[in-house]
Amino acid sequence: MTQAAEAAGLAIRNVTSDDEASVRELVTAAFPSDMEARLVHTLRHCGALVLEQVAVDAGGRIVGHIAYSRVTPAAIGPGQGMQVVCLAPVSVWPDLQKTGIGSALIKASxxxxxxxxxxxxxxxxxxxxxxxxxxxxxxxREVQGPYAGDAFMALALTEAGSRDLPIEVAFATPFEEFE
Ligand SMILES: CC(C)(COP(=O)(O)OP(=O)(O)OC[C@H]1O[C@@H](n2cnc3c(N)ncnc32)[C@H](O)[C@@H]1OP(=O)(O)O)[C@@H](O)C(=O)NCCC(=O)NCCS
Incomplete structure (x- = not known):
């Protein structure tokens, strides 16, 4: 458990199949349409998710959700052996936003x-x-793919993550709807 989650009175754990309906409700409520909830569903069922976690409050209610899916490096270049993921989406119930849940979930995940x-x-x-x-x-900017600009950001978790660049990447197929 990270300090941020503990301070917010949250438990962060991996999603189970029992969470599916609650997660769908939460993700749908967090965004203007059900596009992101459908994205989570499709990523999960096409096997693209690498990590999916929820933040649970002291009463056992799921209050936050985060998903990471596999990103595939191009077959050539130094980064071809790199393990790359994409964070999307992250969701917190609207009435609980800006209370630290998103930060706790992102740090722990x-x-x-x-x-x-x-x-x-x-x-x-x-x-x-x-x-x-x-x-x-x-x-x-060292990552070539369908996205560019200041809203496209990267975080290296290992030395290779910042060393074996530039790379060209492909996102999981369900993201094509968002390109
Ligand atoms: C984005 C989101 C996950 C953040 O979680 P959260 O629990 O609300 O955020 P935290 O309490 O951990 O952090 C609060 C900070 O985040 C900022 N923040 C929250 N939502 C933001 C947004 N959509 N854009 C920019 N900043 C945002 C707040 O302004 C606050 O900033 P401050 O610390 O400088 O005052 C949550 O607000 C959410 O579900 N939003 C709707 C769905 C969404 O937009 N998801 C992200 C898409 S990539």
Whole structure:
């Protein structure tokens, strides 16, 4: 358990099949449409998810959710053996946003990714939010794919993650709807 999760009175754990309905409700509520909830569902069922975790409050309610899916490096170049994931989406119930749940979930899940041996994490999101966790738009310029610009950020979890660049990557097929 990270300090942030403990301070917020949260337990962070991997998703189980029993969580599927609660997660769908939460992700649908967090975003303007059900596109992200459908993305989670499709990523899960096509086997693209590398890590999926929830934040649970003291009463056992799921209050936050995060998903990371496999990103495939191009077959040539120094980064071809790198383990790359994409953070998307992360969701907190609207009435509980800005109370630290998202931060606790992101910090704890990044630790889990390190334990899994992941090298590089990519995200597309607000440049005002993700740099606090170490995500960097400059590092992401070394990652060629369908996304570019300041909202596209990268975080290296290992030495290889910042060393074996540039790389060209492909995201899991369900992301094509978002390109
Ligand atoms: C984005 C989200 C996961 C953050 O979780 P959270 O629990 O609300 O955030 P935290 O309490 O940990 O952090 C609060 C900080 O995040 C900032 N923040 C929250 N949502 C933000 C957003 N959409 N864009 C930019 N900053 C945001 C707050 O302004 C606050 O900043 P401060 O610390 O400088 O005051 C959550 O707000 C959410 O579910 N939003 C709707 C879905 C969404 O936009 N997901 C991310 C898409 S990539």
């Amino acid at each position: 990044l630790e889990s990714l390190k334990d899994l041996g992941e090298d590089l994490v990519l995200v597309l999101g607000p440049p005002s939010y993700y740099p606090r966790f170490g995500f960097d738009p400059v590092l992401a």
